[in-house]
Amino acid sequence: MAKITLSNLRHSYEANPKTDQDYALKQIDLDWDDGGAYALLGPSGCGKTTLLNIISGLLTPTQGQVLFDGRDVTHLPPDKREIAQVFQFPVIYDTMTVYDNLAFPLRNRGMDEATVKQRVTSIAEMLELGDALNRRAAGLSPDNKQKISMGRGLVREDVNVIMFDEPLTVIDPHLKWKLRSKLKELHQRVRATMIYVTHDQTEALTFADQVVVMDAGEIVQIGTPVELFERPAHIFVGHFIGSPGMNVLPCDVQGDTVRFEGVEVAIEGPVKSGEGDLKLGVRPEYVSLGDGPLRGEVIHVADVGRHNVIDLRIGQSQVRAIAEGAVPPIGQVMAVAFRHDKTRVYRDGHIVSQPAGGAV
Numbered sequence: 001m002a003k004i005t006l007s008n009l010r011h012s013y014e015a016n017p018k019t020d021q022d023y024a025l026k027q028i029d030l031d032w033d034d035g036g037a038y039a040l041l042g043p044s045g046c047g048k049t050t051l052l053n054i055i056s057g058l059l060t061p062t063q064g065q066v067l068f069d070g071r072d073v074t075h076l077p078p079d080k081r082e083i084a085q086v087f088q089f090p091v092i093y094d095t096m097t098v099y100d101n102l103a104f105p106l107r108n109r110g111m112d113e114a115t116v117k118q119r120v121t122s123i124a125e126m127l128e129l130g131d132a133l134n135r136r137a138a139g140l141s142p143d144n145k146q147k148i149s150m151g152r153g154l155v156r157e158d159v160n161v162i163m164f165d166e167p168l169t170v171i172d173p174h175l176k177w178k179l180r181s182k183l184k185e186l187h188q189r190v191r192a193t194m195i196y197v198t199h200d201q202t203e204a205l206t207f208a209d210q211v212v213v214m215d216a217g218e219i220v221q222i223g224t225p226v227e228l229f230e231r232p233a234h235i236f237v238g239h240f241i242g243s244p245g246m247n248v249l250p251c252d253v254q255g256d257t258v259r260f261e262g263v264e265v266a267i268e269g270p271v272k273s274g275e276g277d278l279k280l281g282v283r284p285e286y287v288s289l290g291d292g293p294l295r296g297e298v299i300h301v302a303d304v305g306r307h308n309v310i311d312l313r314i315g316q317s318q319v320r321a322i323a324e325g326a327v328p329p330i331g332q333v334m335a336v337a338f339r340h341d342k343t344r345v346y347r348d349g350h351i352v353s354q355p356a357g358g359a360v
């Protein structure tokens, strides 16, 4: 396995790109550490496939370099990069047995049958396919077929990275969690560098130790699932991760005083000076009712099982709170507070408040 470095990378599908808008990938500098479990998370069209294709060698970037353990592979063809890929739909040979499907990548490289047997049995056991080894792949369910695809990716020990491109698309919802946790367990056992591409936050957050969040051709944050939830570095991350997403509210900042709808609110710490469009960000989990400096009118309540999602009107703005316990009636005016250490200021999308006691 290898450390993968993307250095000063830009990619445009246009012949003569001029502005940032002409680039599908704007500026990517990123290290994928050897043995890491990564997710590449972002909405449709943000550039995930473009990035994968650059790593696998299907695309040559307009600018920049791809390095495997420091070796420049930017112009190396895909078959020379030793990468395993698992796609949305199972890529297997229906007429072959499960055993032969799993053995295929190894036999293809001339491995002796004793080692093939040892690798195939071990991977099949990890994937709980041991009992199906002699069956033809054609008769298997879609999730078992996808397990074979994953097995074919995992069976080789000589790959630099295993990339999973939305691998659970064809899997029944009730089996998704099972394959997801299986993949996580497999990563812990084989310790390969894995990149899991998805637009589904649950898949990304359960699989990865580090999540790379992309929007509009840019990486907006890299962090652990907890970091992305607790301190979104960009409004997009606040929106995209969490359910419901972060409240993004208008605000007025003067020196160290931050006002929302004319009322002073405490935030995590000082705001870096500069020009741009300022917004206040606070997750619904950190909006509390019953006490505080703001006054909000309840305009909608949704019971989502373990808690209620309450929409409040505060001045001209709408604020969402997650609350437990009794449901307040529509029209009730309540005191509202934002938890100060979880309330942040963003300028042009990027975080500009700093936690008290240390810059981040």
Ligand SMILES: Nc1ncnc2c1ncn2[C@@H]1O[C@H](COP(=O)(O)OP(=O)(O)OP(=O)(O)O)[C@@H](O)[C@H]1O
Pocket: 013, 024, 042, 043, 044, 045, 046, 047, 048, 049, 050, 051, 199
């Ligand atoms: N072959 C191509 N020619 C021109 N533009 C392309 C091509 N492939 C992708 N794009 C554009 O590049 C941008 C990034 O696309 P990409 O497929 O990498 O995104 P994605 O995040 O993988 O989306 P999805 O999840 O829908 O596959 C999009 O604006 C897309 O329209």
